[in-house]
Amino acid sequence: MPYIPVEPPPFFRRGPSPLARLAFFGCISIALLFVDTRYHYLEGLRHVAAVGLYPLQRVVQMPGEAIGWVGGYFVSLRELSEDNVVLKRQSVEHAAVAQSYAATQDENARLRALLDMRNRFATGAKAVEVLYTGRDPFAQKLFVDKGMDADIQAGEAVIDADGVVGQVTRVYPYMAEVTLVTDKDHAVPVQIQRSGVRSVLYGSGAGRPPELRFMAPSADIQVGDVLVTSGLDGTYPPGLAVARVATLDRETGQIFARIACTPLAGVDRSEHLLVVGRQSPAITRPEEPAAQDQGKKMGRAKRRGGATP
């Protein structure tokens, strides 16, 4: 009896079935997701693809830039003259402050030299412009127009005229990604300007105010208090304004008060930002006093040993 194949010969070769392909690519995707979240091995691949996408992104930005340019060209004369008056007045107002600032800074520098303290303030600051806000609805990010080309490094603080906007989290060859202080995974060590109480400001994601967590209900804090960076993290230079306490609920029925804050910087508005270089290398964490503890324990043991001969 001749052998009759069960399957008819394939007329059109189409490779593996869609389900097989989905399984294959799905597995790769899940592996990529895992590697990206856990190990961050894929930054190189990301950079290569980002350079490839860059021309396309620039092309897409052109219409918006053109509209902005044309709009700026036709700003009315009145608006400009009004601006001029305001700016002149401001410059006079600031002059007094600025002059005293120079003197204070000189004095400060001398005192610091005397005390042999490290220079706390960052040396270089780079002005950048916002390219676009992040499209990921799960994260609060924006992209600025300078990256490795301007020697921007991940971890540098980003500020605008009013306060801290966020932190550079990823640097591409021609742009950089800034995570905003409102992002859920972002935290800023702060200090209350009025009372000096230290805390950490946690972002809460889109549409929700950042909050101070783990503050005792009795903490010295009031609505309207300004939070400034404490500089303890070695990332943010100390003394930058971050947020203002908006609502304060001490009677939550829990151990901690609920403190919501409003960012002072135009986190979702500012177009021009400043990347502030890292301050002097972060102070390394001192060794855990393990040896001392051990000594204590041994001492106790010895004592106990001595007590029971």
Next chain:
Amino acid sequence: MMVLPNIGPLSTAGPDEILRPVRPWFIVATLIAALALNLMPLSGVALALRPDFIALVLLYWCIQEPRYVGVGVAWTIGLLMDVGDATLFGQHALAYAFLAYAAEYFRRRVLRFPLWQQAAQVAVLLALCAGLVLLVRIVGGAPLPRWTYVVPPLVGALLWPVVTVLLQWPQRPQHSGVEL
């Protein structure tokens, strides 16, 4: 006298016409255009309304030309989108690969309906795609997005007839103008 192009009844490829074969470069060009539209620097309301153009165009080609565009192409474009959006690597890739598979699975069924009924089915597919992204992100520890997260798939579904007519334009027979 006016000569209007004959778009025919609002369904893909009416019974009286046979579409010409698609040119591969046209598929590539439309996918690049969709990528560009997705990379547009939008913010505020425009960003909340913006449909996922890549998902839409991929869906169209997966339904119309499964021999050219399938799971592999969708996955590759998803990776590019992950880089453009600076999201987790593989998030869009997984969602688009799934979308391509679903399109391949449902394509014969979807094509039997007139365009506006196709749009309803496309809404479900796009929502599944967005839901998969949501699932991946929530497993990864992201907070729930705002309610506006459901808007883009619906806008995408509303755009489905437009996308179909536009992308089918070069394939329609040239001499089928109707004289009024």
